[in-house]
Amino acid sequence: MSDTFTFSINTKDGAAREGAITTSRGAIRTPAFMPVGTAATVKAVYADQVASAGADIILGNTYHLMLRPGAERVARLGGLHDFMRWPGPILTDSGGFQVMSLSKLRTITEEGVAFQSHLDGSRHMLTPERAIEIQCLLGSDIQMQLDECTALPAPRDDVERAMELSLRWAERSQAAFDMQLRQGGAQPAQALFGIVQGGTDAGLRRRSAEALAALDLPGYAIGGLAVGEGHELMLTTLDQTVGFLPADKPRYLMGVGTPADLMEAVRRGVDMFDCVMPTRSGSHGQAFTWNGRVNLRNARHADDPAPLDPQSACPAARDYSRAYLHHLHRSGEYLAAMLTSWSNTWFYQELMAAMRAAIATGRLDDFVAEHKQRLSEPEAVC
Amino acid sequence: MSDTFTFSINTKDGAAREGAITTSRGAIRTPAFMPVGTAATVKAVYADQVASAGADIILGNTYHLMLRPGAERVARLGGLHDFMRWPGPILTDSGGFQVMSLSKLRTITEEGVAFQSHLDGSRHMLTPERAIEIQCLLGSDIQMQLDECTALPAPRDDVERAMELSLRWAERSQAAFDMQLRQGGAQPAQALFGIVQGGTDAGLRRRSAEALAALDLPGYAIGGLAVGEGHELMLTTLDQTVGFLPADKPRYLMGVGTPADLMEAVRRGVDMFDCVMPTRSGSHGQAFTWNGRVNLRNARHADDPAPLDPQSACPAARDYSRAYLHHLHRSGEYLAAMLTSWSNTWFYQELMAAMRAAIATGRLDDFVAEHKQRLSEPEAVC
Numbered sequence: 001m002s003d004t005f006t007f008s009i010n011t012k013d014g015a016a017r018e019g020a021i022t023t024s025r026g027a028i029r030t031p032a033f034m035p036v037g038t039a040a041t042v043k044a045v046y047a048d049q050v051a052s053a054g055a056d057i058i059l060g061n062t063y064h065l066m067l068r069p070g071a072e073r074v075a076r077l078g079g080l081h082d083f084m085r086w087p088g089p090i091l092t093d094s095g096g097f098q099v100m101s102l103s104k105l106r107t108i109t110e111e112g113v114a115f116q117s118h119l120d121g122s123r124h125m126l127t128p129e130r131a132i133e134i135q136c137l138l139g140s141d142i143q144m145q146l147d148e149c150t151a152l153p154a155p156r157d158d159v160e161r162a163m164e165l166s167l168r169w170a171e172r173s174q175a176a177f178d179m180q181l182r183q184g185g186a187q188p189a190q191a192l193f194g195i196v197q198g199g200t201d202a203g204l205r206r207r208s209a210e211a212l213a214a215l216d217l218p219g220y221a222i223g224g225l226a227v228g229e230g231h232e233l234m235l236t237t238l239d240q241t242v243g244f245l246p247a248d249k250p251r252y253l254m255g256v257g258t259p260a261d262l263m264e265a266v267r268r269g270v271d272m273f274d275c276v277m278p279t280r281s282g283s284h285g286q287a288f289t290w291n292g293r294v295n296l297r298n299a300r301h302a303d304d305p306a307p308l309d310p311q312s313a314c315p316a317a318r319d320y321s322r323a324y325l326h327h328l329h330r331s332g333e334y335l336a337a338m339l340t341s342w343s344n345t346w347f348y349q350e351l352m353a354a355m356r357a358a359i360a361t362g363r364l365d366d367f368v369a370e371h372k373q374r375l376s377e378p379e380a381v382c
Numbered sequence: 383m384s385d386t387f388t389f390s391i392n393t394k395d396g397a398a399r400e401g402a403i404t405t406s407r408g409a410i411r412t413p414a415f416m417p418v419g420t421a422a423t424v425k426a427v428y429a430d431q432v433a434s435a436g437a438d439i440i441l442g443n444t445y446h447l448m449l450r451p452g453a454e455r456v457a458r459l460g461g462l463h464d465f466m467r468w469p470g471p472i473l474t475d476s477g478g479f480q481v482m483s484l485s486k487l488r489t490i491t492e493e494g495v496a497f498q499s500h501l502d503g504s505r506h507m508l509t510p511e512r513a514i515e516i517q518c519l520l521g522s523d524i525q526m527q528l529d530e531c532t533a534l535p536a537p538r539d540d541v542e543r544a545m546e547l548s549l550r551w552a553e554r555s556q557a558a559f560d561m562q563l564r565q566g567g568a569q570p571a572q573a574l575f576g577i578v579q580g581g582t583d584a585g586l587r588r589r590s591a592e593a594l595a596a597l598d599l600p601g602y603a604i605g606g607l608a609v610g611e612g613h614e615l616m617l618t619t620l621d622q623t624v625g626f627l628p629a630d631k632p633r634y635l636m637g638v639g640t641p642a643d644l645m646e647a648v649r650r651g652v653d654m655f656d657c658v659m660p661t662r663s664g665s666h667g668q669a670f671t672w673n674g675r676v677n678l679r680n681a682r683h684a685d686d687p688a689p690l691d692p693q694s695a696c697p698a699a700r701d702y703s704r705a706y707l708h709h710l711h712r713s714g715e716y717l718a719a720m721l722t723s724w725s726n727t728w729f730y731q732e733l734m735a736a737m738r739a740a741i742a743t744g745r746l747d748d749f750v751a752e753h754k755q756r757l758s759e760p761e762a763v764c
Binding site for chain 1: 467
């Protein structure tokens, strides 16, 4: 617990850092993976299961929550933490990314984004100021500036225009957040992060990072990646970006990713991640294990009495046979998504804990060499 | 735990009885409500949540399990208890009812029922002997004879023919179960129940009950009710049936029912029930509380910070606001069904525990008078 938002680095291992963020809702061990609780629930996983898996912080989606149940309603009900019974820190995105991917008839202007809800067609306007207001109503501990994320590939001019707009929105977001601080809508233990854009263009990424760094925000996200550019180009862009961000601020790679993505990004100095992969894969019957990915719908599991991982401390991975999980997925039972999403949520936290331990002992490269390939592939069948 | 199947009555209150069944997997307090675990899972509820709700026994469906994952497969995997991680007693039905309601191209002969799977069209034959064999492979503690359940209303001749066939199948089921006992496929702590049929015809019900009683089976079910005849006609039929069943054997009313159904049937001397209502209603946003039914999808809950029941010991009923539950159901989140089915499962067990306590103190009629009407209606809005 802390009255102010802080970030401290305990150990470095190459570019990788092991440390902690403090908030009034508790500490966040970094590198951290944030399970995604889009609509105020991590899909199919109880909040206490998320916590006992080792997650210190979860993510909520402003776009979804502003449309349903509505930010003002959540505020009247005591804020997002009470609403969904997650007492730890919450990061919310700004809504910008999902306006682009989900809403209808969106129009971007200097002022903000006008759009129609994908749920009921209702009209909404999201500006940098409104995005901050919503996040303050939700009560999120880490808030994100509104930005424009360009789908890749895109012409350089489009990427540059979006990056420049995002910079101007960063300044407006900072001003709005500062006003919330002065007026009591936000507290000093809450923080606003800026978002680096610029596609896969090294020059644009550098300009974006340097301009944001000049704002002296408490943390920085790298946005606009994991949008179709591929693993290698994502890593190249990270290499061209991270070094221009302040070394003493947390770095958050948005919407990433696979275990291999996480390992390579941590090696490059990224401290925070979020991704729907553990729960989305879980609902589709894809399980993550230290021996690789397991497609539980595959017929070869139908008679397998072995659990996903007898060494795991997660009941879902340790106590149920693959045959049972296979049966549940084939039968479309709720328990299929419940157990596999729980198990995947746990595995992702185990992976982050293992990376933190590897950094602390200066062994991250060895750890990645040992695990990356296996974690990237389907489990080997003996 | 017990090496043999026993039933003992502790207290009577009018026709109602409070007692216990013993099996090798543990005791079953009666009157008992059995949560339905159709496909080897109580839908959206973890097995340990079912147990901590107070359920001593659950029900599995032979029809579903024989088709997927298959009885022989479950047996190879150690039986249904291990497969689904429910260590307590399990009752399985014979499959007959669901062959009638779900399968395609079914043909009933003296030998049994030939049908095609609703899943893949594969052809199967269910005979009284095969139904017992399957239930022994599953390892269920209480097994049911194959019967023919007539959808009501139906001509008396059809009902009589089905009742007579069910009686002959009861004898074949008993012979098959006795052979399993001799050959080690069943143990003395397992039991076979017969099923009374006869529609809503008092004479047929009496003939069925008396003929089954003559077989001296360890328990008796009343089948063919809750199939469209309505609450009052169901109770009239119970009145015309229960008295012809042995007083010292458990009585099981299949597929029932609403809280009011349960109260009236317990008053008439029924000891066991099963119904999908708690979980099916839960997935549809219908919650059961001591103040009546709550439709969580109703807009009036959108801003309600109150839980379903602040007095409940069930976390799902006690700790989450109606506003949150409303939001989850409107959003189609897994957690909606998870929380509401958990809460309903808990409520049904609370209701049974309250009825057992009322019988033990000779207050069942008062209890029913106090609660029946409120539990039958939508919750009063203040």
